[in-house]
Amino acid sequence: MNRVVISTKRLNLRKMRIDDVENLQEIFSDQIAMKYYPSTKNEKETISWISWTIDNYKNYGAGLWIVERKDTGAFLGQCGIVPQKIDGKTEMEIGYLFARRSWGNGYATEAAGACKEYGFGQLQLSKLISLPDVKNERSIKVAKRIGMKAEKTINKWGKEVLLFSALA
Template sequence: MGTYILTTDRLKLREMTKNDVQNLMEIFSDPVAMKYYPSTKDEKETMSWIEWTINNYKNYGVGLWIVEHKETGQFLGQCGIVPQEVDGKIEMEIGYLFVRREWGKGYATEAAAACKKYGFEKLNLKKIISLPDVNNTPSAKVAERIGMKVEKTIHKWGKEVLVYSITA
């Protein structure tokens, strides 16, 4: 098991490990959950995602964390702070991706709010962003619920992406 990073009323966030492939496949193999990503991912691509995340932990001290239900330990999704390039500089993004069976319960907002607090209080970040697809209204709503405002639209990952941001 990965190290627990933070907890909220209902959630525990921990570091991702190579044992999370099956958990993540529940999201990555779902075309609906992956609608705003280039495509679904197979096991090999999921392993690459985990390696990318573990490298982010090493290089930046942050990355996507596994979100579990605090009481049951059930896998709910991933949420964390991820370095992203925006207009030539590295910004810290709150990213979130949850299994479809858990949508609509407020878990993404709860996890994202905890990551925002962690970013400002523990990491002393000056600014945090979120990068939802321009058409991904539910994802944009999470950014808005944690106090972020739209700054601009950029072209990234071959599509139009909103840049939401909040400063400390």
């Protein structure tokens, strides 16, 4: 069962499954794709990531979804809405991480924009955030392209990130 949550012109975003380990490992084992994360992930850590994501579906009605090309079904990456603790409260973040071979095609912007619409429309959220590393120009551009505004720089995950936000 495909379990498509969001569909755009070119993309399907579907619920993550345990058998997505191999797809996710393409990203998580790539040091360049993971440059702004604390480290790459092995298979065991990837399984934990999938479990955390599935828990988010249950607890928040959202999480990271697998992004696939609509025409071929090819795996491109992950994008979705995840809880983050900011200043002691839970905010919902649009997060995105794509396989390097798919960079530069507008997939992250298309998927993140669809997640923003889903968050405000389906989930009735009043605010969404994004937390790109201050040096991650590609992710910063995606946040700006989907209409988010930089609010401030914060320290999270032991590094400086920009807090972008958008209001419904």
